Amino acid sequence: xxxxxxxxxxxxxxxxxxxxxxxxxxxxxxxxxxxxxxxxxxxxxxxxxxxxxxxxxxxxxxxxxxxxxxxxxxxxxxxxxxxxxxxxxxxxxxxxxxxxxxxxxxxxxxxxxxxxxxxxxxxxxxxxxxxxxxxxxxxxxxxxxxxxxxxxxxxxxxxxxxxxxxxxxxxxxxxxxxxxxxxxxxxxxxxxxxxx
Amino acid sequence: xxxxxxxxxxxxxxxxxxxxxxxxxxxxxxxxxxxxxxxxxxxxxxxxxxxxxxxxxxxxxxxxxxxxxxxxxxxxxxxxxxxxxxxxxxxxxxxxxxxxxxxxxxxxxxxxxxxxxxxxxxxxxxxxxxxxxxxxxxxxxxxxxxxxxxxxxxxxxxxxxxxxxxxxxxxxxxxxxxxxxxxxxxxxxxxxxxxxxxxxxxxxxxxxxxxxxxxxxxxxxxxxxxxxxxxxxx
Numbered sequence: 001x002x003x004x005x006x007x008x009x010x011x012x013x014x015x016x017x018x019x020x021x022x023x024x025x026x027x028x029x030x031x032x033x034x035x036x037x038x039x040x041x042x043x044x045x046x047x048x049x050x051x052x053x054x055x056x057x058x059x060x061x062x063x064x065x066x067x068x069x070x071x072x073x074x075x076x077x078x079x080x081x082x083x084x085x086x087x088x089x090x091x092x093x094x095x096x097x098x099x100x101x102x103x104x105x106x107x108x109x110x111x112x113x114x115x116x117x118x119x120x121x122x123x124x125x126x127x128x129x130x131x132x133x134x135x136x137x138x139x140x141x142x143x144x145x146x147x148x149x150x151x152x153x154x155x156x157x158x159x160x161x162x163x164x165x166x167x168x169x170x171x172x173x174x175x176x177x178x179x180x181x182x183x184x185x186x187x188x189x190x191x192x193x194x195x196x
Numbered sequence: 197x198x199x200x201x202x203x204x205x206x207x208x209x210x211x212x213x214x215x216x217x218x219x220x221x222x223x224x225x226x227x228x229x230x231x232x233x234x235x236x237x238x239x240x241x242x243x244x245x246x247x248x249x250x251x252x253x254x255x256x257x258x259x260x261x262x263x264x265x266x267x268x269x270x271x272x273x274x275x276x277x278x279x280x281x282x283x284x285x286x287x288x289x290x291x292x293x294x295x296x297x298x299x300x301x302x303x304x305x306x307x308x309x310x311x312x313x314x315x316x317x318x319x320x321x322x323x324x325x326x327x328x329x330x331x332x333x334x335x336x337x338x339x340x341x342x343x344x345x346x347x348x349x350x351x352x353x354x355x356x357x358x359x360x361x362x363x364x365x366x367x368x369x370x371x372x373x374x375x376x377x378x379x380x381x382x383x384x385x386x387x388x389x390x391x392x393x394x395x396x397x398x399x400x401x402x403x404x405x406x407x408x409x410x411x412x413x414x415x416x417x418x419x420x421x422x423x424x425x426x427x428x429x430x
Contacts, residue, residue, distance in 0.1 A: 005247065005302075006399060008264025013397030028310060028394040033255035034213055041290050043245035043271045048258035050267065052220025055397075059255045060274045064289045074286040077276045077329035078253045081313075089210055092217075098240060100293070113296065113374070118289035174210055183240035185225040185267075187218065195214070 016055070026056070033059040036082040038075070038154065039094040040066045040101070044182045047094070051187075059086060065101025065147075066093060067121055068154035070161065079158070083167050089174065090195075091164075093154045094187065095147035096180040102146040106133070125149050144179065151177040152192045159194060168194060228267075238268075245271045248294035248385070250287070250365070251306040252278045252313065257392050259306075262399065271298060277313030277361065278305055279332045280368035288372070295374040301384045303369055306399070307362040308392040314358050333357070336364045359402060362389040366404050373419035379410065380420045 016023055033056065037047040041062045048058050061078040068075060082088045095102075104111050105122035126133060129149055136142040155177040158164050167173040175193035180186070189196075228235045247270045249259045260270045273290040280287055294300045307314075316323060317333035337344060340360050347353040366389045369375060378385060387409075389402040414420070 005263045005265065005304075006401065009262055009397075009399045012262060012264040016397055024395055024397045027256045027397075030310075031255045031312075035217075041271050041273050041293070043243045043260075044239045044268045046258075046260045046267050046270070046272070048261050050221055050224060051217050052224040053217075055256045055258050055261065057255055058258070060253050060258070062272045062274055063286050064293050072286050073325075073328055074275050074281075074284050077326050078274075080325045081253070081276055085312075089213060098242070100297070111297075113292045114285055114288045115292055118285050172206055172210065174214070176214070183236055185221075185228060185236050187221050189218070195210075 023055070031056055031059070031086065033057055033082075033086060034089045035059065036079065036086075036088045036091045037061070037094065038066055038068060038079075038091065039180075040064070040096055040099060042096060042099065042182075044098075045094070045096050045180050050180065050185065059088060064115065064118055065099055065105075065122060065150065066095055066154065067101070067118065067150065068093065068157045069121060070157055079161070080163060083173065084163055087167075087171070089172075091158060091173070091175045091193075092178055093151050093158070093176070093193075094178045094180055095151040096182055097140065097144045097147065098182050099143060099147050102143045102150065106139075106143060106146060121153070122146065122150060125153060148179055148190060151179060151190055155193050243268055243271070243298065245269055245294075245298060246301045247271065248291065248298075248300045248303045249273070249306060250278055250280060250290075250304065250369070251392075252276070252308055252311060254308060254311065256394055257306070257308050262392060262397070271300060276326070276329055277311055277317070277333055278307050278365060279313075279329065279361075280305070280365040281332055282368060282371065291369060291372055292374045295372075295378050295385060299378070299382070299384075301386070303375070303385045303387045304390055305362050305365045305369060305387070306390040306392055307358050307365075308394060309355055309358055310394055311358050314361060315354065318354060318357065333361055336361045339364065359389075359391055362391060363402060363404060365389075367409060367413060370406075370410055370413050371417040371419075376410070376414070376418065376420045 035058045037058050037060045039062050059082045174195040177190040177192040178187050249270050250273050253274045259272045271294045317330040366387050386406045389404045391400045
């Protein structure tokens with residue numbers, strides 16, 4: 001399995017180099033991505049692949065349940081680097097259906113280890129929107145609703161960050177919230193950012 | 197939005213950027229369905245990736261793409277300069293979820309040459325919010341100070357620090373209880389260190405000796421036995 005990944009890398013490099021002989025030469029000179037993607041670590045949501053884009057197009061942060069917490073230095077470092085130094089034009093926060101993190105936050109069971117602490121913001125959202133979530137009888141639909149609420153909350157957090165407010169004012173940075181449906185491969189724009 | 201704003205060249209450009217994404221996404225879905233009509237149906241039943249990939253946020257290093265793998269095959273975490281700090285709840289949750297819940301077989305820490313994060317850590321600049329994060333790379337330099345100081349060529353020194361950073365972050369992955377316990381019980385996951393070369397698109401395996409590194413680490417960091425997974429796995 002491991003050798004397989006290295007072999008398929010060689011095939012990929014060959015294929016990409018054949019498609020565009022200048023690709024790797026250009027990449028070695030630097031990056032100027034237009035998009036910062038903040039998404040879930042879930043293997044079914046590979047950003048560059050589902051967006052049909054190329055290496056060099058998307059700067060990426062992926063964590064469990066695409067949680068944006070303003071005191072998380074890991075994601076904050078990524079966002080600051082992308083906005084202040086790379087000057088991306090768009091930030092996309094993307095949640096997805098069948099998210100394990102949302103499922104865990106909707107269940108009464110403890111996950112164990114550090115994950116409960118990480119998904120605490122999802123639990124808090126669940127409490128804030130208890131009535132709305134309870135009224136959804138289907139488990140899958142309820143998890144999608146929580147994923148959407150989480151994206152909106154992440155977008156709101158971004159919009160209240162100092163250097164993002166500045167980039168919006170000075171150069172028209174756009175923040176978008178989306179959800180990806182793993183059952184059909186399509187992205188839906190939640191229109192909850194400053195672009196709409 | 198007023199009509200004068202809508203006509204602004206920058207607004208038009210941004211709109212085109214955004215439209216392109218949704219168009220590409222529809223094309224990708226169509227191509228997947230043409231090759232396998234049940235592709236998304238299979239994915240929606242759950243994920244069973246064999247790999248956890250921990251790499252850099254850099255746009256030029258798209259995880260599953262460089263591995264030639266498809267949706268559903270790689271669980272991914274990407275941050276500035278592929279760092280694994282032991283107090284970072286974000287990455288510790290990723291590792292724990294991938295190992296204890298998804299039972300991945302391989303964990304890959306993948307760095308890349310020309311890494312902006314490593315370069316920033318080599319410069320003497322106050323970068324505000326980025327300082328505490330980049331400090332982790334400076335700490336790697338301090339651990340290998342003698343070896344790195346002996347390299348005269350700046351380019352080679354930079355490349356070597358990128359490799360050493362990957363190896364050190366692999367050790368940080370192996371220091372977690374989640375990895376130690378799973379390996380003790382199942383003989384997996386195995387941890388690998390790679391460096392991606394932007395110049396040719398090829399991956400270089402740093403050939404980390406997992407068994408040996410695990411053995412060395414356990415002298416001080418052994419968390420294999422003791423408290424149950426319910427109370428702590430990191």
